[in-house]
Amino acid sequence: MSISSFPSSLEEEEKEEGDVGSAVEGESGGSQNGGRGREPEYFGWVYHLGINSIGHEYCHLRFLFLRGKYVAMYKRDPSDNPGIKPIRKGVVSHTLMVEELGRKRVNCGEFYVLRFYNRLDETKKGEIACATAGEAQKWMEAFDQAKQQAVYDLSIATGRHKLKTASELNLEGHRPRVRRYAHGLKRLIRIGKGPEMLLRKTSDLESYMRTNTYLEVDTTDAIEAHDWRCVRTANGIRIFEDIANKGSKTFLLKSVGVVDASLDTVFEVVLSIDRNKRFEWDMLTGELELVDSVDGHYDVVYGTYEPKNLTWWHTKKDFVFSRQWFRGQDGEYTILQFPAIHKKRLPRSGYQRTKINPSIWEFRRLGSSESPSSKCLVTQMLEVQSSVWDRFKGDCCFNFERTIQFALLSQVAGLKEYFEANPALTSETPSTIVHSSCSDDAIDRAELEDSELKDEFYDAIANGDSLEDEDSDDDDVEPSKAGKVTFKNVSWAIARLALKRNSDLLKNSELDARTSAITIDPSQFHGSLHQGKGETDTNCWSTPTGQGFMIRGKTYLKDHSKVLGGDPLLKLLAVDWLKYESNINQIALHPKCLVQSEAGKRLPFILVINLQIPAKPNYSLAIYFGAEKPINKESLLGRFVDGTDMFRDSRFKLIPSIVKGYWMVKRAVGTKACLLGKAVTCRYLRQDNFLEIDVDIGSSSVARSIIGLVLGYVTGIVVDLAFLVEAKEENELPEYILGSVRLNRVNPESAVTLPGCCSDTAASSPS
Structure with missing residues (x-):
């Protein structure tokens, strides 16, 4: 974990009065003023892990506090020690990543470790350990809310009010002198049981229900074959x-x-x-x-x-x-x-x-x-x-x-x-609410938000705020309003007709209707992986229909209904199956890439999705999709293509479905949609007529674990992948499948190396 020191001097510290400790002494209080004052505060005990200046590992029990996008770390619980100052504090940034490392042995006990690092600079990193997997998840959810607040504040901020990244400091290094963190705390959500229970590694936890998420329990996002x-x-x-x-x-x-x-x-x-x-x-x-x-x-x-x-x-x-x-x-x-x-x-x-x-x-x-x-x-x-x-x-x-x-x-x-x-x-529940006795007038957000704050607490998480449907047991529960299928009682002929009509309307809205469509000739585009000639063909790719996937319908925000996917918006052009000693970035810039070919340059738009697969050697599955018309700048796809990396991370979605393969691999991969930008590191390159998305699967230990299992059975697997831009507003619905691909029993030995291909891990060029 990395945060930056506050630019405070000793004189500034002496001028500040009060701290968070004095704010949590009471146990009751009134409601807060204004919508922005209602944000919850999370706090609890964690282990702070790291390496000191002489190379020795340390493990310190610390009290972590999070309010909005502001974070503080204490040696003791400030509610029991009025006047105590935080030893670290900072601001959650939109560039922070949180990786769940799983169970590790800490202080003669098994704990769950979270790794924090800056998405743009992975040298700034640190770790904390939690008593249970549930506590680790709650901290990830809390930091995800803080990141969303940071993204929002950054989107509306201008000039000097924007977050600054100067004076960055690694948590494993020297602690800075810090000033008061917060004042007038109202709603505190305790995570965990405290230091004694943490050391005993208890597991008597109850689920903490998130405040802005909904779990859909009756449908999956792809059709399963089990009966x-x-x-x-x-x-x-x-x-x-x-x-x-x-x-x-x-x-x-x-x-x-x-x-x-x-x-x-x-x-x-x-x-x-x-x-x-x-x-x-x-x-x-x-x-x-x-x-x-x-x-x-x-x-x-x-x-x-x-x-x-x-x-x-x-x-x-x-x-x-x-x-x-x-x-x-x-x-x-x-x-x-x-x-x-x-x-x-x-x-x-x-x-x-x-x-x-x-x-x-x-x-x-x-x-x-x-x-x-x-x-x-x-x-x-x-x-x-x-x-x-x-x-x-x-x-x-x-x-x-x-x-x-x-x-x-x-x-x-x-x-x-x-x-x-x-x-x-x-x-018993690990999440308890504590109220302060401070009056509403005592809450001054300006005191909490230092206008000259230069510290950043880098974060992003693997668990997204936009949760997809739970895995379905069609024998377990009856379908509910939260997961019904729109076409359940309608004939398939009418359903197909509706899908075709929606597909035509979609092309008119997402693509520029004022421009005439060009004819895409598949014979002009070639990748290292050949297109399949039939179902029995192996080590190849093909284009599946969208009817194997469930996507958000027009009324999703009202009844959470999902509908069968239609034909993909973009046409699948080719697939490259590559290998290299390290990750291959910015494939679209390679002179041998089809994007740089004469036929590729004539296309209005090309989407390149580069799935970077960790192994020995590393593999890259580069998938190329083409549009027959230019992108409509005002559409959701237009805002995604030309938007910020933050917006892309919050919208880029994948639905996997293993059509044929070993049953345990099927269950491990699942059929639920995943926001890739929140699960793993995604880098974007927007130039000329293309957008490339480099998806670093190895950036998540969970994703590495799953992909390692898949690679062991890959020669016997048929897998469908559907890529989407997630719709979150009513005017963005219904969703559509951006592009889809079927990979049929791919052989790792058939991967090729592009001569002179860039294989460093540098970040992509600015959009």
Whole structure:
């Protein structure tokens, strides 16, 4: 994390009176004056991590405070220590990025680490650690709100009132002398339990409901192929089988249950390997031991179990498996579990080594910010051999309840009973509101906003404020108004006709209707990856229809309805599959790029999306879309193409959908839309007749983890990608698909190197 020192002298400090500590002594107060005064304040204990001047790592317990876009850090809680001065303070900037590094060992405990860095200068960085994944997410949401405030203030500011970046200081360096931070605080939102609970690494957290987001729980953003049928109900859970993929060697089962606890709490309990906790709900794999931690989102675990209570044999079993977890932009948690081999854990004497079934845990919050709920939907999916499952179903004498598979699926029931028997885990909340006794007249924003402030607290986050639909379990809940499909009761013929009409209207609004369209000849454009000639062709690309995606409809702001996507606005020209030792930026400027060809220069507009994939070597998937008319400058696309990077980051959206591939990869990638500008670092290059977007997937540890899994199965995957400019205002709706591409079983070995291609990581040229 990096902030800049305030340009204050000792004389200025002595002139200032009061501080944030004196402002939070009281516990009650009136309402604030003005809309701008109603912004909440967030505070709580965190660990500040870094390296000192002599190269030693440090880990300091600090009290972090955030109001609006202003941040302060204290050694002690200012409400308990009136008159204390902050040791650091600064202003949230629109250029700050926050990366979730996952679980790390800090002070003999497992904590969740957030990395802060400047998007334009990654040398300015720092880290904080939180007790739970839920607390880390809440801080990310708080800083996201602060960033939005910074973006807004910057958009309306002029001259000397604009944020300045001089006197920047790394948090890992020397602490500056600072003046008073704030005065007249009214609404404080506490995150976490305090230093004692932080050190004990508690997990009794309840979900903090965001104030300006809505979780849509009934639809996804791409059509899924699974077809689930309930085959058993036991202990308050339902067990389903996937009947869509009959004939394959493996079969999918899943158990689904509603757990009366917050999303973060349930996730912490499942991820915990604490023996005493697991013995209370896990009847099979209670004995677990951490073998290796690869990174904050990936580890290897060793376990044992005795199946004598389930089967007729009494052989002791041991196993090794890897766990990979991540949280989506909608707050949903996913844990992938694969059988593994590790040299540190050979078979134990007296135990028989076995492989656990590949499985996935999914945790989804029920309800929305407008209707808070402490309950969550827990789903566990399990892969079994088809022959084994067929035998279970065909043998009426066979007791499925006495199998290992049933014991694994019953872990959901164990969680349900565990939380019902421990109400203390669900009754306490980490977010409490504290009011000050200051009068409304005491709040003077000018005192909070120093007009000569030069400090910047750089931030941006991976969790966006515009949450997309939750993953759908069409067998779990009935469709609601928050996620209905417009064409549910309309014939497909009428739907297609409406899509075509909307597509024609769209082209007239987003593209310049006063200019005649040119004819795009696909034969004039070539990339290193060839266009597919049929469904059986491999290592190729094609253009899918938009009807496999769900996008925001005309009435989305009123009823959150989504509609089937129509034909893409831009035509897919070609795809390059490239490799290099480091990221390849600004591909469009390369003389061999189709953008620089004579045919490319004649096109009114070209959109280049460069997906930078971290690996050894690094890959770049460059996708080229062309327009048959110039862009309408007044349209949403025109404002995106010629807008600021801040605007582009808040609107550039991707919907992925794996059409064919291994089921665990499908679940890991998901089908929900992602705001790429908030999840990873995007760099933009606007010149001549093109816009290039360089998407650095490696800038997020979560994205790196997922893409690493995908690369392991990429030669057997068919994936559709749809790119959109997110519509947020009524006059921008309905949404449209900007461009789409289908990648059919791409072979990494076929990637080529462009001679003389720029491979540095410099930022793009100004727009």
